[in-house]
Amino acid sequence: MSNQGNRAPAVPRSPVPALPRSRLLSRKARSTVIAYLFLAPALGLLAVFTFYPVIFGTILSLFEYDVLNPPKYVGLQQFQRLWGDRYFWIAITNSAKYVLVVPVIQLGSILLAVLVNRQLRGIKAFRAAYYIPVITSWPVVGIMWSWMYDQQGIVNYVLQALQTIERPIPWLSHPTITLYAVMFVTMWKGLGWYMVIYLAGLQSIPTEYEEAAMIDGASRARVFWRVTVPLLRPYILLASLVSTMAAVKVFEEIFVMTRGGPFFSTYTMFMYIFDEAFQELNMGYASALAVVLAAVILVFSVVNFRVFRRGGLEWY
Amino acid sequence: MTTWRRCIFALALAFAIAFTTGCRVAAGPQVTLEFWTISLQPFFTDYINGLIAAYERANPGVKITWVDVQLQAIEQKMLAALAGRVAPDVVNLNVEFTVRIAERNALVDLDDAVPGTERAKYFEGLWTSARFKGRTFGIPWYIAPPVLMYNTELFKKAGLDPMNPPATEDEMIQAARQIKDRAKVYGFMPLVDGTRLMHRFLENGLPVLSSDGKRAVFNSPAHAAYLQRYIELYKRDYFPEDTLRRGFTGAVERFSAGQLGMLVTGPQFLLRVKASNPEVYAQTSVAPYPAGKGKVIHAGLMTLTVPRASRHQQEAMKFALYVTNDENQLAFSRLAVTLPSTKRAAADPFFKQSGAGPESKAREIAADELESSRDLTVVVSNQSELYKIFREAVEGAFFGKMSARQALDWAVREWNARL
Numbered sequence: 128m129s130n131q132g133n134r135a136p137a138v139p140r141s142p143v144p145a146l147p148r149s150r151l152l153s154r155k156a157r158s159t160v161i162a163y164l165f166l167a168p169a170l171g172l173l174a175v176f177t178f179y180p181v182i183f184g185t186i187l188s189l190f191e192y193d194v195l196n197p198p199k200y201v202g203l204q205q206f207q208r209l210w211g212d213r214y215f216w217i218a219i220t221n222s223a224k225y226v227l228v229v230p231v232i233q234l235g236s237i238l239l240a241v242l243v244n245r246q247l248r249g250i251k252a253f254r255a256a257y258y259i260p261v262i263t264s265w266p267v268v269g270i271m272w273s274w275m276y277d278q279q280g281i282v283n284y285v286l287q288a289l290q291t292i293e294r295p296i297p298w299l300s301h302p303t304i305t306l307y308a309v310m311f312v313t314m315w316k317g318l319g320w321y322m323v324i325y326l327a328g329l330q331s332i333p334t335e336y337e338e339a340a341m342i343d344g345a346s347r348a349r350v351f352w353r354v355t356v357p358l359l360r361p362y363i364l365l366a367s368l369v370s371t372m373a374a375v376k377v378f379e380e381i382f383v384m385t386r387g388g389p390f391f392s393t394y395t396m397f398m399y400i401f402d403e404a405f406q407e408l409n410m411g412y413a414s415a416l417a418v419v420l421a422a423v424i425l426v427f428s429v430v431n432f433r434v435f436r437r438g439g440l441e442w443y
Numbered sequence: 444m445t446t447w448r449r450c451i452f453a454l455a456l457a458f459a460i461a462f463t464t465g466c467r468v469a470a471g472p473q474v475t476l477e478f479w480t481i482s483l484q485p486f487f488t489d490y491i492n493g494l495i496a497a498y499e500r501a502n503p504g505v506k507i508t509w510v511d512v513q514l515q516a517i518e519q520k521m522l523a524a525l526a527g528r529v530a531p532d533v534v535n536l537n538v539e540f541t542v543r544i545a546e547r548n549a550l551v552d553l554d555d556a557v558p559g560t561e562r563a564k565y566f567e568g569l570w571t572s573a574r575f576k577g578r579t580f581g582i583p584w585y586i587a588p589p590v591l592m593y594n595t596e597l598f599k600k601a602g603l604d605p606m607n608p609p610a611t612e613d614e615m616i617q618a619a620r621q622i623k624d625r626a627k628v629y630g631f632m633p634l635v636d637g638t639r640l641m642h643r644f645l646e647n648g649l650p651v652l653s654s655d656g657k658r659a660v661f662n663s664p665a666h667a668a669y670l671q672r673y674i675e676l677y678k679r680d681y682f683p684e685d686t687l688r689r690g691f692t693g694a695v696e697r698f699s700a701g702q703l704g705m706l707v708t709g710p711q712f713l714l715r716v717k718a719s720n721p722e723v724y725a726q727t728s729v730a731p732y733p734a735g736k737g738k739v740i741h742a743g744l745m746t747l748t749v750p751r752a753s754r755h756q757q758e759a760m761k762f763a764l765y766v767t768n769d770e771n772q773l774a775f776s777r778l779a780v781t782l783p784s785t786k787r788a789a790a791d792p793f794f795k796q797s798g799a800g801p802e803s804k805a806r807e808i809a810a811d812e813l814e815s816s817r818d819l820t821v822v823v824s825n826q827s828e829l830y831k832i833f834r835e836a837v838e839g840a841f842f843g844k845m846s847a848r849q850a851l852d853w854a855v856r857e858w859n860a861r862l
Binding site for chain 2: 193194195196214277278279295297299300301302385386388389390391402405406407408
């Protein structure tokens, strides 16, 4: 008798062959590789246009380099020079003053977002109107506001027509007011962008929270400050962070409207970096200034995180 | 035809094509020169294209690529090209930019490169304008001595005689006050913004540097009094608030809009006034520049430079000398209302011809002024930094942060610490 009858019943074979353990790992590795392949274009661009310039610029801050002659290593000399450089202090003071834009623009855009977050006829047109300055380029905005701020421009004309002022105000030609006049343009242009962020934030808040507070007898103002604003905190963090960075790095509006004048009253860090790099050809010193500016931005970012990190729906 | 015959025929045909193509390649240009100019398009496009075509015809191995760049962009574009090792071969710069780039040892020394016989063709004062540490780095091209343009209607409105325009700086200031007081528009926008005040000092016989060029000396009581006079005019609203910010550009715009009584500028700007506002152009008359007490007039000079990084320096030099030769400068002056930098071209009877329009009058006036014209750009090491200090001092005085004397004293101290 053959032993065929004693055979164990045949196990049906899986249509997918069992892979050895090592192949399973390679599948995982494969998905990782695929993920990185998807990331590669963006990483490549970041590497070329962000990481490389950041690393190169930081290294360059240790050299004297005028573009036309070979760089010369000078160690930390460029950073030591900063402390005795009066234009550095003028520029960093003006850049710090410019950060005043941040709270004003944030509060303004939150209020604007609340205003346009209503189901009214034609509200979309309003939202679009507030967004138009955002998509207009800085040279156009700068030239337009230079005309409006002109001695014979519309701003002075309206103020004189309303009998608010006797003589035209030199908006862009007086050292005590020009910085604030340019700040106003920054706010005007940025308001719509932050409004959209806050609008998205407001629309993500369930109405129950505000309704519950109203039922409990809270006034509209109290609901806004005690319920809406805390729930918006993650959005405030994002917007403030971006806005602070933009304020410290302000350049385009200054370049188009005042070129740092009058009397260096709008001479900000980026204007100084631009001057040192492209007017005086001190690429090494300009890089040292940029490194310091990056450190300042880092400090402001940490402060923003500390102030606004708690909040939002998850916190409740 | 048999197959092998076809093959031989095809081979012969291919050989013939290859041979003729090769011949064509061999006959093509062996040298390509890149030539940069400042803001000559669109007004002078045909002139430059004609100039290039004639040169290429006369020099079959050379091809010229022309690039026109705006004044505001030329310096940065030039630096980017030098840094990127793609330097142009012949570049049009003004004296300030020429010196700033020469300071970096990036331009060919023309006192060495251009033979003495060629150098002698140019006015000596112009040949030495773009000079750094005793060496010249820019071949003088065209120059535009300033003239006084004035709006005859506004003159009449202010009770001034349009046939008797101001002849001196003092008279110009007096006329400006009268225009503001009576015609209720600004009379002038004096060119005292930034470093232009240095030109005014020099035009009034007030030196900026000591004779050896090693010390700044622009803080004498006479310098301070000169600055103080303009500060008083500014405080009394006799010139617009944006004068210091917008300077010359603002002045041209305001004059073209009929909102300025007088404009001091190169005669070539008449073309711009004509193009932007024919009505104002029709009311515009031209007079000699109301000179200061120094018997010298600042006139912006354009130069042609050859970067050391050019791979064809000899050919570039030859082309630069061709562009600035007598015939070509004369032809350009006929179009551009500018004056040539060579003696022979400037002596042409064309510049003495009186015509009906303001352009020919301006050209005639400018030609007369050529003798006393110099590019008064102050040439110093660390130019940008020293200019920045000067600007800060002047603006500080205008905005009342310090007195004129204090501002100039401070600037002189800062300059001397760096010179």
